[in-house]
Amino acid sequence: MSEAIERARTFDAFPDEGIPLESPLAWSFEHVGCPAPGTHSRVMMRERQHDHLILRGGAIVLDEAVRAVLGLSLPARPLELSQGERASLQWLSPDEWLAVLPQGDAFRVETALRSALGDASVAFSDVSAGQTVIELTGDDQALRELLMKSVVYDVHPRHFAVGKGVTTVLAKTSVILRRPDERRWELVVRRSFADYVYRWLLDAGEEFAIGVERDVTAGETT
Amino acid sequence: MFHIHCPYCDEWREEEEFHPRGQAHIARPEDPAGCSDEQWGDYLFFRDNPRGIHHELWVHAVGCRKFFNVTRHTQSYEILETYRIGERPRFTRDNPDGVVASAPESLDDSDIATAAQEVRA
Ligand SMILES: [Zn+2]
Numbered sequence: 117m118s119e120a121i122e123r124a125r126t127f128d129a130f131p132d133e134g135i136p137l138e139s140p141l142a143w144s145f146e147h148v149g150c151p152a153p154g155t156h157s158r159v160m161m162r163e164r165q166h167d168h169l170i171l172r173g174g175a176i177v178l179d180e181a182v183r184a185v186l187g188l189s190l191p192a193r194p195l196e197l198s199q200g201e202r203a204s205l206q207w208l209s210p211d212e213w214l215a216v217l218p219q220g221d222a223f224r225v226e227t228a229l230r231s232a233l234g235d236a237s238v239a240f241s242d243v244s245a246g247q248t249v250i251e252l253t254g255d256d257q258a259l260r261e262l263l264m265k266s267v268v269y270d271v272h273p274r275h276f277a278v279g280k281g282v283t284t285v286l287a288k289t290s291v292i293l294r295r296p297d298e299r300r301w302e303l304v305v306r307r308s309f310a311d312y313v314y315r316w317l318l319d320a321g322e323e324f325a326i327g328v329e330r331d332v333t334a335g336e337t338t
Numbered sequence: 339m340f341h342i343h344c345p346y347c348d349e350w351r352e353e354e355e356f357h358p359r360g361q362a363h364i365a366r367p368e369d370p371a372g373c374s375d376e377q378w379g380d381y382l383f384f385r386d387n388p389r390g391i392h393h394e395l396w397v398h399a400v401g402c403r404k405f406f407n408v409t410r411h412t413q414s415y416e417i418l419e420t421y422r423i424g425e426r427p428r429f430t431r432d433n434p435d436g437v438v439a440s441a442p443e444s445l446d447d448s449d450i451a452t453a454a455q456e457v458r459a
Contacts, residue, residue, distance in 0.1 A: 194346065194347050194348050194349070194402075195347060195349065208402065209346065209402035209403055209404055210346050210402070210404065212402075268352040268354050268355070269351075269352065282347075282401070283400060283401050283402070283403075284351075284352070284355060284400060284401065285352070285354050285355060285400050290400045
């Protein structure tokens with residue numbers, strides 16, 4: 117087992133909680149600005165800093181280990197998203213899942229999964245530094261209209277139920293769009309496109325008096 | 339708005355998420371070293387350009403990022419079916435109406451049948 121871990125050359129990308137991490141949107145908050153939420157704001161936007169781990173392998177091989185380590189079963193159906201207390205798991209493709217974890221947790225989870233799976237043919241990639249989560253909340257109708265202007269995917273609740281997540285196109289860039297519960301939409305965006313998506317959402321949300329909330333505890337999950 | 343059925347996401351998805359990647363079902367020669375230059379050249383460079391039914395490889399590029407097969411009519415552009423890698427097409431040049439034989443060849447035929455439609459909205 118330890119051999120399997122060594123073979124994969126893992127390392128902790130987040131070794132010390134004392135080291136401040138710059139969010140992919142830090143520059144945007146500083147230079148593009150954060151419109152303050154007001155009583156007339158129908159959409160709220162905030163960034164959630166989490167760890168992101170890509171799990172690849174066969175569903176049957178991964179499922180048991182994932183349940184033991186994360187307490188969540190692996191979403192078996194296409195486009196399924198399971199939301200747990202601390203972590204979420206999303207189907208990305210028939211042999212690929214995205215785990216969104218509390219900040220600083222990816223290395224522990226990756227190591228535990230590797231130990232549990234031994235020599236099984238699986239691959240894990242810590243992509244925490246490569247993407248971030250933008251969360252949108254607010255008035256249902258305003259949220260839907262904002263998304264309808266932005267993504268090519270049908271976001272009508274009849275088609276996009278809670279517990280679904282898709283990779284799709286938002287304003288010509290790729291995003292993961294997910295609906296963890298009734299009141300939230302989440303966008304998982306690439307770090308290099310975070311500023312672009314942020315500006316797009318500010319612009320598209322202007323008519324709904326979009327407000328940006330910034331004082332979110334890093335790593336907090338809801 | 340033009341939608342294509344992804345057999346892996348099992349959903350109709352926007353055309354913008356897909357890319358065509360050329361002719362499907364091209365088998366790599368079993369013994370490349372034993373090929374003549376002509377056989378190897380055919381495998382690498384030469385593709386069919388039929389008028390009518392054509393089997394193509396597409397990728398759900400912004401989506402599940404899986405490759406799959408599309409049977410498309412090159413004259414009407416109609417997509418007759420989409421099916422997974424490793425499955426057999428239902429619509430072929432010899433069977434343009436996709437008539438299913440009384441004894442299905444594989445369990446996948448019903449999957450293919452559900453994909454044999456094209457939606458324009
Ligand atoms: Zn797909």
